[in-house]
Amino acid sequence: MRLVIADCSVDYAGRLTAHLPRAKRLLMLKNDGSILVHSDSGSYKPLNWMNPPCTIDRNPASPEAAELGVVEIWSVQQAKTADMLQINVFEIIDELEHHLGDDPGLIKDGVEAHLQELLAEQLALAGEGLELIRREFFTDIGPVDILAKHPQGGTVAIELKRRGDIDGVEQLTRYLELLNRDPILAPVRGIFAAQEIKPQARTLATDRGIECLVLDYDAMRGMRTETPTLF
Amino acid sequence: MRLVIADCSVDYAGRLTAHLPRAKRLLMLKNDGSILVHSDSGSYKPLNWMNPPCTIDRNPASPEAAELGVVEIWSVQQAKTADMLQINVFEIIDELEHHLGDDPGLIKDGVEAHLQELLAEQLALAGEGLELIRREFFTDIGPVDILAKHPQGGTVAIELKRRGDIDGVEQLTRYLELLNRDPILAPVRGIFAAQEIKPQARTLATDRGIECLVLDYDAMRGMRTETPTLF
């Protein structure tokens, strides 16, 4: 990895065209040929960048560019698409290079998968007497997150989201339509479960006779015997 | 901005919990207190990070940590949420600091807005004789991208997407339902227009009597007199 602090301007042309006026920035050149342009604020997204695979050509400025104070022109060309990036370097303020080697990579504990697992264990949260049929119940139009037997007969289909949006209600509606055609499962009720349900989604769900269920992830996690403390 | 090349391991706890095993990495400390952990590959997304506002405490390792070779422990605490990041530094390989100052920011030319503008100009692409009523026609449930008068009477509602997904068809369906209740506009036909339409979306649209229209952005752009060349 090569790090360059430089006074530069940047132009990008690809899916869109964009321009960064001249300023002092960090140019991060990764080992795979990719490049990131970062400023001193903003979140993790760079101001501009090029994804690998790509090639970088460092050339001295043309006479016209040199006239404007440009020292070097870096042309970054994506190898698979026509995307390109041009960096006009006015001054290289500092430069640093180190070989980092391969990274072992991030190990993460998911959230939605975990939420599904927890709800399948604590199915009473969705209704007393529910009996799990299975998680990821496959249908022709996709998997239903949780399918359960209702104590008074019939079936319950649960759609799970981290954030309950209108799309999730549409999705569940399609499942319910399909499942209700199956005489073995019918009647199939729907439950729309999420950590947070948007008002529009709640209205649409209620309108369609779908129950809304807001889940407290931390409380559900707390129900388990293992209480993982971090670090 | 401070750049540190360090041999380190990282733990994150917040929306999820994640761990990065020990390896050589770049730690980027921005001026607003945020921090990014980058490896030498991957795209622009860091392996791990903390968004501003946050505070970073650099402390010498505890005796137990020192036993394992840790030199310093950096604790990064999000100011508004309970998110936290802990970096165990085994070795600082290099360090570099520069003040970059405020960035003037990115100037970009949009795509979807541009596509809408182009289609409004070249409405014949959607059907001979169509007459623009207006772009961004506001309804109670949101704006219809393009509304046009049909030469044989009635109205045409066009939903525009860069990528035509099933969601877009659902959206247009809701618009059509609403608009068709208006006797002045009815009957309202729907056109689903996008640079690329997914098979599932096409099937659903066709099933609902909605016409699909694939747009060639470059060709539409080429129709204009101005042919912007870059750089």
Next chain:
DNA sequence: AATTAGATCTCGACT
């Protein structure tokens, strides 16, 4: 390889 759904999404626009 292509498609789909989630993301510690991020980012901007608008209410």
Next chain:
DNA sequence: AGTCGAGGTCTAATT
């Protein structure tokens, strides 16, 4: 401040 939609989305899992 919250909500909604788009992204040069990216990313991983699944078909």
